[in-house]
Amino acid sequence: xxxxxxxxxxxxxxxxxxxxxxxxxxxxxxxxxxxxxxxxxxxxxxxxxxxxxxxxxxxxxxxxxxxxxxxxxxxxxxxxxxxxxxxxxxxxxxxxxxxxxxxxxxxxxxxxxxxxxxxxxxxxxxxxxxxxxxxxxxxxxxxxxxxxxxxxxxxxxxxxxxxxxxxxxxxxxxxxxxxxxxxxxxxxxxxxxxxxxxxxxxxxxxxxxxxxxxxxxxxxxxxxxxxxxxxxxxxxxxxxxxxxxxxxxxxxxxxxxxxxxxxxxxxxxxxxxxxxxxxxxxxxxxxxxxxxxxxxxxxxxxxxxxxxxxxxxxxxxxxxxxx
Numbered sequence: 170x171x172x173x174x175x176x177x178x179x180x181x182x183x184x185x186x187x188x189x190x191x192x193x194x195x196x197x198x199x200x201x202x203x204x205x206x207x208x209x210x211x212x213x214x215x216x217x218x219x220x221x222x223x224x225x226x227x228x229x230x231x232x233x234x235x236x237x238x239x240x241x242x243x244x245x246x247x248x249x250x251x252x253x254x255x256x257x258x259x260x261x262x263x264x265x266x267x268x269x270x271x272x273x274x275x276x277x278x279x280x281x282x283x284x285x286x287x288x289x290x291x292x293x294x295x296x297x298x299x300x301x302x303x304x305x306x307x308x309x310x311x312x313x314x315x316x317x318x319x320x321x322x323x324x325x326x327x328x329x330x331x332x333x334x335x336x337x338x339x340x341x342x343x344x345x346x347x348x349x350x351x352x353x354x355x356x357x358x359x360x361x362x363x364x365x366x367x368x369x370x371x372x373x374x375x376x377x378x379x380x381x382x383x384x385x386x387x388x389x390x391x392x393x394x395x396x397x398x399x400x401x402x403x404x405x406x407x408x409x410x411x412x413x414x415x416x417x418x419x420x421x422x423x424x425x426x427x428x429x430x431x432x433x434x435x436x437x438x439x440x441x442x443x444x445x446x447x448x449x450x451x452x453x454x455x456x457x458x459x460x461x462x463x464x465x466x467x468x469x470x471x472x473x474x475x476x477x478x479x480x481x482x483x484x485x486x487x488x489x490x491x492x
Contacts, residue, residue: 187275
């Protein structure tokens with residue numbers, strides 16, 4: 170029987186040469202994902218020697234000569250030009266008319282600078298894309314997580330409206346991170362932002378929230394802050410989780426019974442694995458979707474990012490159909 174041609178309905182552009190575990194982790198994830206999703210075209214961009222064996226039929230490979238290092242500055246990344254894996258992947262995304270997205274676990278500052286340069290911003294009010302992600306161990310989404318170190322009240326308001334379009338929740342409950350929950354407390358920039366949020370009927374605003382409340386049952390779906398506070402908060406959560414996990418494992422495994430208990434408890438292993446280096450952030454505010462994967466992402470983390478991107482593309486196609 171003659172094989173039917175595969176109908177490609179969407180595209181994912183993957184930078185496989187950026188990140189601490191590149192290209193092995195990215196390539197393994199791409200191959201598994203492509204085999205399971207033949208209707209998605211996966212465009213692999215990386216160093217010419219990154220591909221040593223065949224790719225699935227729905228994969229295409231674009232070779233480049235250089236890679237942006239994790240230590241490179243945003244200015245250096247821009248100067249390096251089009252022949253880096255990150256730039257080329259974003260450039261291909263910018264020229265694609267079909268529903269599409271780009272993924273990289275590379276240099277965050279470079280991703281922010283290059284995405285603004287190659288893809289462009291939706292709103293002129295925001296200087297650069299912001300980082301949006303779900304907080305580890307919580308169901309709450311947070312932005313900005315490090316791209317814009319300071320935001321005016323108007324920019325924070327605009328960013329909240331933009332983030333609401335990205336998260337998969339209808340009429341999300343929104344809060345602003347502050348040192349206290351009372352409206353009269355905190356810096357003036359946050360008080361002004363509070364009034365902008367409160368007056369906007371498009372925002373289901375619940376007021377200020379303290380960081381320690383993010384893991385309790387408060388009903389908030391999206392919390393807003395500037396990139397300085399957001400990044401410090403995120404890294405504090407990551408460090409606390411790592412410290413606590415290592416401490417518990419060391420104490421429990423001190424006895425032979427404890428070692429056997431840990432060895433046979435898949436739930437504990439799965440819980441730890443889910444939270445270690447699985448952080449995936451969207452660069453919000455761009456004309457097209459770009460996802461940032463943790464720099465130390467392994468195959469499992471990158472595969473999770475590819476599946477998240479698939480969901481995003483499906484939502485793009487639903488919106489296009491509705492229009």
